[in-house]
Amino acid sequence: MGIFRSAASLNDRLQALGEAAEIGGSRLTPAEHAALTRVATAAQERRALSGDHTVVGFFGATGSGKTSLFNAVVGENLGQAAARRPTTSSPLAAIWHPEGSEELLDWLEVEDRRTRPGDFTKKAGPLILLDLPDFDSVEPVHREIATRLAGQVDVLVWVTDPEKYADAIIHDDFIRPHALHSDITLAVLNKSDRLSETDRQTVSRSYAQLLSDDGLRNVTVISTSATTGYGIDELRTAIAQVSAEHTAQQRRIEADIDAATATWAGAKPPKSVPNSAKRALDEALTTAAGADALADVTAAAYRKRLGQKTGWVLTAWMLRLRPDPLRRLGLREEADTSDVHRSSMPTLDAASKAVANRGVREYAARVAEGLPEQWQHAVGDCTEQVVEKLPEELDRVATRTKLPAQPSGVWNIFTLLQWLALLAALVGVGWYLAIAFLPGIITPLLGETIPEVEGWPVPTLLIMAGLLLGIVLGLFTAAFGFAISAVIRSRTRAALRDEVSEVSGTVVEDPLLDIRDDYADFLAKISLARG
The missing domain is CATH 3.40.50.300 (P-loop containing nucleotide triphosphate hydrolases)
Incomplete structure (x- = not known):
């Protein structure tokens, strides 16, 4: 690429001037827009x-x-x-x-x-x-x-x-x-x-x-x-x-x-909006969308389902009588990308809307930095439209997010152990019942005496081991479930924040930055028009 660039032709300059007027549109004062349009039109007419x-x-x-x-x-x-x-x-x-x-x-x-x-x-x-x-x-x-x-x-x-x-x-x-x-x-x-x-x-x-x-x-x-x-x-x-x-x-x-x-001689496009502004916006909208409450519900659903799966078989069935925290809100683990499914979560209340609005307006203020007054007004007008549309979009965040409430298949090992423990206890109980009620069958097979280990009858050991193992496994998985639920809560909030980030990018960031980008394009056209 050469060091020197050839000067733009008059045709290019006039075309750029017309494009600048089109990009500026209502974001210019009537006098500014009229001046650009008048010169572009009159020049083309005169040259013809x-x-x-x-x-x-x-x-x-x-x-x-x-x-x-x-x-x-x-x-x-x-x-x-x-x-x-x-x-x-x-x-x-x-x-x-x-x-x-x-x-x-x-x-x-x-x-x-x-x-x-x-x-x-x-x-x-x-x-x-x-x-x-x-x-x-x-x-x-x-x-x-x-x-x-x-x-x-x-x-x-x-x-x-x-x-x-x-x-x-x-x-x-x-x-x-x-x-x-x-x-x-x-x-x-x-x-x-x-x-x-x-x-x-x-x-x-x-x-x-x-x-x-x-x-x-x-x-x-x-x-x-x-x-x-x-x-x-x-x-x-x-x-x-x-x-x-x-x-x-x-x-x-x-x-x-x-x-x-x-008016725009020497004007330079404003610097990019810092990433920290978008992160602050996402954090505010995540909070407004009820991410903390939904993370708690997801963690509770995880603990319940883990208890049903790995708890002591004799008591775990009772957990099924309690309603599932997620399903009670009409939520599913899988993300709904069709926007057909609706949850039973309450819509944003006044406090949540205030948090969301403040986050949007603070972000809009960063977008408007360095823009001329009319362009700042355009950012303000766009912000009001965004604020009006945003609550509906945030209401859908929960249904669009994959919620990690289902325990993984690794826990099936503990489910199997629970059933084996129960089976061992039942074998011990069945052994004693057979001796008491069916001696004619047991004696020929096992003899007159009950086998012992270290002085403990084997049926007793089976019963005790089965019951204790079931209880210990249940307590262990319950305690471990509480620890994991903290991770589930964090993962849920992170997943919701990612979904909020996509929503804010589409609903908030893109339309506001479009105005800023339009100003940069406008200045580029003005620079070309000035030769």
């Missing part, structure tokens, strides 16, 4: 029209001599041909090489069109000069026209005079909003014939400083006089030079993109 013509707009306040200057640059008083145009009330276009300009002028909504013969200059090429309504006119429609065309023309010519060059309306409402358009801006100090040479230089420097304060870089002030013709050739040369380069349209679009995306 004549690329040969350079459109130069003359903008100025009432009394600045803008129209007189326009006529001087054109070389003819075009206003004389229109009796209804005593002042600049609608745009007027002077066109050199009009071929292909009709759709462009339609897009600019300029109806008054005057074709000029020949060339503006030898190298200027196709050119359109626009004389626009005064932007400080008392007529709102005139101001609207000037504002609209200030966002559409390829080159901006700001015309002022020694009396109004510092007026706030010029700088605050028009020049400063186009501060990034220095490359396609010409500044004119008209009516300079009213000043001495020294004053003219002083006022020009002052005007240039104001433009610099507005944010325009390296804009030269051209002093003119429509009355004497002073500076007209210099202005014509400047216009011709911009037109001859045939880059004004592109530079205008690039400046529009920079202006529309200036």
Whole structure:
């Protein structure tokens, strides 16, 4: 991979700008979204029209001599041909090489069109000069026209005079909003014939400083006089030079993109949400889902089932008379992935919901860190939707979790021993009964005397061993069951926490992080749009 990357094309930049507007959507302020959309749309429309013509707009306040200057640059008083145009009330276009300009002028909504013969200059090429309504006119429609065309023309010519060059309306409402358009801006100090040479230089420097304060870089002030013709050739040369380069349209679009995306210049996506935030969320939701209570129930079910399986046979049957703790709640050991089965566990109470809500909101706060205000609002709105949906999802956690309440097959050995112990005791009892009631059968087989071991009759030993072994095994497995149930409780809580983690990932984490990821994607598109 090379060290240097080629700059993005204007097509790529405009596409990225449109995608940024789409990603931002309602998470941008209306003004921000409108600016991105307007630039992307207007640029595409402008590029689809004549690329040969350079459109130069003359903008100025009432009394600045803008129209007189326009006529001087054109070389003819075009206003004389229109009796209804005593002042600049609608745009007027002077066109050199009009071929292909009709759709462009339609897009600019300029109806008054005057074709000029020949060339503006030898190298200027196709050119359109626009004389626009005064932007400080008392007529709102005139101001609207000037504002609209200030966002559409390829080159901006700001015309002022020694009396109004510092007026706030010029700088605050028009020049400063186009501060990034220095490359396609010409500044004119008209009516300079009213000043001495020294004053003219002083006022020009002052005007240039104001433009610099507005944010325009390296804009030269051209002093003119429509009355004497002073500076007209210099202005014509400047216009011709911009037109001859045939880059004004592109530079205008690039400046529009920079202006529309200036809010996010240098912005970096926030850092990843720490894993500890997700762990804290899962812990809060696990607690809210009643994991501790369910872990206790599972441990109790394990002890009961282990007692039924390995307890003393003569008493273990009584455990079956007690209801199974899990089945009493409608729970099964196997996980229900179909979400068809429902348990009898109580729904989340107010306290549990409060714990869950607090956990979600704390996690959302970490997600919102480093995001702009509108994106933080989006995280907040999404959080409210999550909080509303979450209790139902947590209610299903128990049925989705495999609960380790069934003793393993290893305990079957103890079950077998219990039955062998019982069998031994029964053999001893049966031996004595046979001697008492069936001597005719036992005596021929075993003789007159009962076998002994260390002075203990074998039937007695069988009875005692069987009973004691059963009791000892029962006590041993019961004690061991209590110890294992602590492990079962821990395993159950861990299993529930894993299930809660999946639920929180789908219901909480994903939608909230999507907003954060969208912001990162938005900034990536903005960065590409800025080239």
